[in-house]
Amino acid sequence: MxxxxxxxxxxxxxxxxxxxxxxxxxxxxxxxxxxxxxxxxxxxxxxxxxxxxxxxxxxxxxxxxxxxxxxxxxxxxxxxxxxxxxxxxxxxxxxxxxxxxxxxxxxxxxxxxxxxxxxxxxxxxxxxxxxxxxxxxxxxxxxxxxxxxxxxxxxxxxxxxEKPKTNLVITTKRDYPLTKNFPMSLESLQVSECRMKRIDSRIFNLRNLTRLDLSNNSIEIIPDEISKLQNLSELKLAHNNITIFSPSVCLKESLQKSLNLLDLSNNKIQKLPLQICELVNLVNLKFDNNEMEVLPPTIGRLHRLQFISACNNKLRTLPASFMKLRLDSVDLFGNSFDVIENYQISAGSVDVPTLVECAARSIKKSRVPYSEEDLHLHLCRYLDSARQCWCGNYCFQCSVRYTSKVDLRRVASTVTAVDVQGGTGVPVEGFLCSPQCLKKFQNNPNAYWK
Ligand SMILES: [Zn+2]
The missing domain is CATH 2.30.29.180 (Ubiquitin carboxyl-terminal hydrolase 26/29/37, pleckstrin homology-like domain)
Known part of the structure; x- marks a missing residue:
């Protein structure tokens, strides 16, 4: 008892x-x-x-x-x-x-x-x-x-x-909050020099955050949870160990609506995903000092972009859609651009497209949505590989590749020279979908860029 x-x-x-x-x-x-x-x-x-x-x-x-x-x-x-x-x-x-x-x-x-x-x-x-x-x-x-x-x-x-704390800057590991939480009212957070390998998941709960600066850490991946930050307009991830910017992060609607600035400078990225062009509200995109050889072919979709800087990468050409951008400033110094005189047309054929290509061209032209749930994976990949001709139509294997030299001053008001000689001409790579487009291009390669 x-x-x-x-x-x-x-x-x-x-x-x-x-x-x-x-x-x-x-x-x-x-x-x-x-x-x-x-x-x-x-x-x-x-x-x-x-x-x-x-x-x-x-x-x-x-x-x-x-x-x-x-x-x-x-x-x-x-x-x-x-x-x-x-x-x-x-x-x-x-x-x-x-x-x-x-x-x-x-x-x-x-x-x-x-x-x-x-x-x-x-x-x-x-x-x-x-x-x-x-x-x-x-x-x-x-x-x-x-x-x-x-x-x-x-x-x-x-x-x-007293006003709730909206700004927090942590620049040493000693100041990092391990036992207590980040204030929920934070709108701006900087965590640098903390040798952070993964982004602390508590950060994803700070729903008021508009600026997140995680530069100078050792971050390798950006998890999809970052899209929980529905008001995030600035994301700075410079000086980390990022090798892949995940395509699924770019497909999150919240980030597509809110993200204005993305800084991926000084990482180890070899290729930006095609899906980055879905972040249509980007105004400022930085990826200096990475290892990129090409830019996404649809980069011209980022119609709000005003500042782009991609110094010291391994870019050899720019995609044709780059010329659709209307920028305030562009900096592409220190890349290994191909040297060409006026224009080059590489081997290829625009005679008769296959039936698969005809179907794929109309799917892309009519903007029919597709996903891995509706189509076999290899067909999805095929559709993803679409190239856009300057006439607006899409093409696949049945196309001709061209490279033409274009002055960057046509897309931006402030241009940093691309080499030590002060040149501003860059090779632009594009595709032509039909004999008519090929003929137009040969008649006047520069007319396309106006
Ligand atoms: Zn065409």
Whole structure:
């Protein structure tokens, strides 16, 4: 009997704990958020204050020292860094309306009668905001809130009203957070010189992150989870050990929408995947000091691209679609470009395409979507190998390859010379799909580039 007693006690405590948790979980008395107090009286006099929200703490509670607790003494208190002691607004008969249309975005507005003010809440945690409004509703309905531990409306501590950390720079292994988490509010994170081999999976949970700089580590692969960072606009991975930029990462819709800058300089990449051309919002692409011999043939699809730099690779030619880009600056110094005079046409035939090629040409022309689920793998590979003729049509084996010398100043306003002699001409490789296109090209090879 004596041996079973402690176990029984333990069970009872557990049950009590659960009931307390259940009762208190939906009630949040203090809310950390951004608040903009808008004076409605100013608007009626045609004066409008420029909205400037500051980080604040909102609490619902009773004034201390009020004697017996009465419902009509409930207040909302607003504390900011400028006003830590807080301003108190009575709740009963003083709240005209609560706007909750955007509560799922962490926003709500509480309209007060006196003073004539709107408390505009933003950047609040959605669950906490809902709970806070829940308490407010109960207070308004005059429900008995005695069972809830209301705030004592004491002045907010500095920690509660200080702005959440949005920027973190870690440049030594000693500063790397091993035992505690990264602040969830981070928008910019730099982790350098930490000899990181794999990207820490905790980073993928930082949903507000827009800039991630992991330069100067030893990272080898970029996992697909990086696409969980739905707002990521800058990804810097320079000076790592990356050999392959995974095609599946480029196919993630979130990154296609958000990514503006991708820096893969000083890695060991031999080939960029074709799928990188799906990252259509890229503005700045850097891959200096890698081992690339070719660029993806559809690079011209990156129509927002303004800056491209690929110094010190092993590029011998550029794909024809490169000439579709309209860039601010291009830097291709230190590559091993082929030397050609005007243009060259290599062996090939444009006579009669096979039936497979005819079918594949129309699939590509009509942009019929295909995947490994619908087609045999080798047909998918075949379709992926499509070459686009300057006329816009696609071709496969039945095509003629040409190389022509083009001046980079045609695609960019600022051009860094490609060699020490100051040259800006580069060989461009393309394909021609039919005898007509071949004839047009031979008549005037440069006309195509206008
Ligand atoms: Zn053609």
């Amino acid at each position: 004596t041996r079973t007693m402690p176990i029984a006690k333990h069970v009872i405590y557990d049950i009590l704990w659960v009931t307390v948790e259940k009762a208190e979980a939906p009630y949040i008395m203090r809310l950390s958020c951004d608040v903009d107090c808008v004076n409605r009286a100013l608007a009626t006099h045609n004066l409008k204050k420029a909205g400037k929200s500051s980080h604040a703490q909102l609490s619902i509670g009773r004034k201390p020292g009020n004697g017996p607790l009465k419902e009509n003494t409930l207040y909302i208190m607003l504390c900011t860094a400028k006003d830590r002691n807080g301003t108190k607004y009575p709740i009963k008969d003083n709240i005209m309306q609560v706007f909750t249309k955007f509560v799922s975005e962490g926003k709500a507005t509480i309209r007060l009668k006196q003073p004539e003010q709107d408390i505009c809440i933003s950047k609040a945690d959605v669950i906490q905001l809902k709970s806070f409004l829940n308490v407010l509703r109960q207070a308004l309905q005059g429900k008995n809130l005695d069972s809830i531990t209301l705030s004592s409306l004491a002045p907010a501590s500095a920690k509660n009203i």
